[in-house]
Amino acid sequence: MEIVCPIDAELGTEISALLTPPSPADVEEYLNELIQSSSRQCNGITVKQNGELGKGVYADSDLKEGELLLKDQMLVGLQHSSNKIDCLVCSFCFRFVGSVELQIGRRLYLQELGVSAGRDCCEADYSAEDEDLDDSGPSSSIYKEKVPLPKGIVESLMNGGLKLPYSDKFSLPPAVPCPGGCKEAYYCSKQCAESDWDLSHSLLCTGERSEAISREALVEFIQHANDTNDIFLLAAKAVSSTILKYRKLKVAYSEDREKTPNVAGSPHLSLLLKAWKPISVGHKRRWWDCIALPFDVEPSDEAAFRMQIRELAFTSLELLKAAIFDEECKPIFSLEIYGHIIAMFELNNLDLVVASPVEDYFLYIDDLPNPEKKEVEGITRPFLDALGDDYSVCCQGTAFYPLQSCMNHSCSPNAKAFKREEDRDGQATIIALKPISKGEEVTISYVDEDLPYEERRALLADYGFKCRCPKCLEEGPKLCD
Numbered sequence: 426m427e428i429v430c431p432i433d434a435e436l437g438t439e440i441s442a443l444l445t446p447p448s449p450a451d452v453e454e455y456l457n458e459l460i461q462s463s464s465r466q467c468n469g470i471t472v473k474q475n476g477e478l479g480k481g482v483y484a485d486s487d488l489k490e491g492e493l494l495l496k497d498q499m500l501v502g503l504q505h506s507s508n509k510i511d512c513l514v515c516s517f518c519f520r521f522v523g524s525v526e527l528q529i530g531r532r533l534y535l536q537e538l539g540v541s542a543g544r545d546c547c548e549a550d551y552s553a554e555d556e557d558l559d560d561s562g563p564s565s566s567i568y569k570e571k572v573p574l575p576k577g578i579v580e581s582l583m584n585g586g587l588k589l590p591y592s593d594k595f596s597l598p599p600a601v602p603c604p605g606g607c608k609e610a611y612y613c614s615k616q617c618a619e620s621d622w623d624l625s626h627s628l629l630c631t632g633e634r635s636e637a638i639s640r641e642a643l644v645e646f647i648q649h650a651n652d653t654n655d656i657f658l659l660a661a662k663a664v665s666s667t668i669l670k671y672r673k674l675k676v677a678y679s680e681d682r683e684k685t686p687n688v689a690g691s692p693h694l695s696l697l698l699k700a701w702k703p704i705s706v707g708h709k710r711r712w713w714d715c716i717a718l719p720f721d722v723e724p725s726d727e728a729a730f731r732m733q734i735r736e737l738a739f740t741s742l743e744l745l746k747a748a749i750f751d752e753e754c755k756p757i758f759s760l761e762i763y764g765h766i767i768a769m770f771e772l773n774n775l776d777l778v779v780a781s782p783v784e785d786y787f788l789y790i791d792d793l794p795n796p797e798k799k800e801v802e803g804i805t806r807p808f809l810d811a812l813g814d815d816y817s818v819c820c821q822g823t824a825f826y827p828l829q830s831c832m833n834h835s836c837s838p839n840a841k842a843f844k845r846e847e848d849r850d851g852q853a854t855i856i857a858l859k860p861i862s863k864g865e866e867v868t869i870s871y872v873d874e875d876l877p878y879e880e881r882r883a884l885l886a887d888y889g890f891k892c893r894c895p896k897c898l899e900e901g902p903k904l905c906d
């Protein structure tokens with residue numbers, strides 16, 4: 426039997442107000458304000474409606490090959506929970522924190538406990554340096570057995586008692602613990618800790634200063650997301666940030682009733698609509714409607730599969746509701762809204778990747794001239810051997826970027842998401858792949874554009890669309906007239 430979400434039944438009017446897409450002019454205005462804001466680096470781009478494909482990003486000046494077009498700040502992002510074991514990063518900006526020694530020691534410590542989930546990483550996107558290494562270098566493709574280090578050495582790495590040669594060349598900001606006391610989130614600065622707290626973490630922190638209504642329910646919600654789909658954690662950040670924004674708007678409204686217009690009749694709904702704005706420009710469909718059917722599900726089982734996905738979302742939502750429900754923001758706890766938020770992330774997110782300073786460190790040692798290299802390697806080799814092939818694991822997660830997510834896909838793109846040497850945080854960096862003329866659309870490829878047509882088509886089905894770029898129209902099946 427189909428599950429019924431009571432809030433959907435009760436608050437139909439409010440939910441449809443939240444799900445009504447803002448006018449194209451409103452969307453353009455909102456996004457172009459982001460382009461102009463000082464917190465983003467945007468060069469020569471604008472967002473416009475693209476007749477067929479909704480909105481798109483366009484060049485508003487001639488752009489050169491290799492030019493930086495955009496450094497986009499995420500709306501919400503997360504580090505995959507399995508990756509948290511391998512990399513200690515700022516929970517807000519995703520910079521590595523602590524020290525090279527702490528990163529290595531912590532990984533070895535957890536490895537010894539049997540919890541490390543290190544896996545190979547997206548080096549291709551980041552560093553070309555390792556290409557010149559011979560097989561004896563740190564990134565040899567031959568799998569290396571890990572050689573454990575004594576416990577005392579691992580502890581000295583973690584507590585600062587042991588310094589590795591040249592590690593000061595890769596200094597990292599000290600790890601600032603979460604002000605809520607959760608011991609889960611760490612930051613690269615007090616500023617990041619405060620920003621995260623204000624944006625969403627105050628409601629999602631499991632520590633003693635948490636503002637959640639039930640920390641036990643929150644722990645259960647997090648566990649369920651980790652066991653099923655960590656996009657639920659991102660959806661929780663979106664819900665939490667809407668509630669917190671609503672509360673701030675309400676305080677401002679109460680302080681100055683005159684200046685805040687009551688556009689939708691009820692101040693609650695108009696304030697909630699304002700707080701919801703960042704999501705309203707991005708969502709389109711419900712998760713269980715747009716998710717691609719997995720290969721192992723028969724087409725005849727499609728309806729049952731979609732129902733299961735809806736039930737999974739409902740279970741997650743009920744847990745979240747028990748943890749952070751707010752009566753004044755009740756409509757955003759409806760299954761309709763939750764389904765739209767999840768789909769927005771599933772269809773538009775970009776992989777979050779930050780290169781590891783530990784990898785850089787060992788590459789640096791590998792590049793030292795002899796005889797110094799031999800001497801230093803005498804000290805560092807045991808650490809590399811203990812890490813094995815996992816030494817290069819980078820920070821991996823997923824994030825929604827408001828401007829990058831407006832970029833349409835092309836199988837022969839003129840731009841690409843590409844981290845440069847200096848891009849050491851979770852922002853999305855978009856670079857021109859070729860010269861782009863003023864007025865031309867800026868496109869990126871959501872998949873490997875060098876794959877054959879059928880494979881690209883199958884991968885793009887996960888993004889919920891059939892590509893209509895010139896290359897696919899050329900290579901795809903021709904419609905007979």
Ligand SMILES: C[S@@+](CC[C@H](N)C(=O)[O-])C[C@H]1O[C@@H](n2cnc3c(N)ncnc32)[C@H](O)[C@@H]1O
Pocket residue numbers: 478479480481772773830831832833834835888889890891892893894
């Ligand atoms: C990340 S969004 C890009 C921005 C989008 N046009 C909008 O209005 O929000 C991806 C969506 O844009 C559309 N899209 C992007 N590239 C496309 C392409 N090459 N062919 C067909 N649809 C495309 C699809 O609807 C897809 O789900």
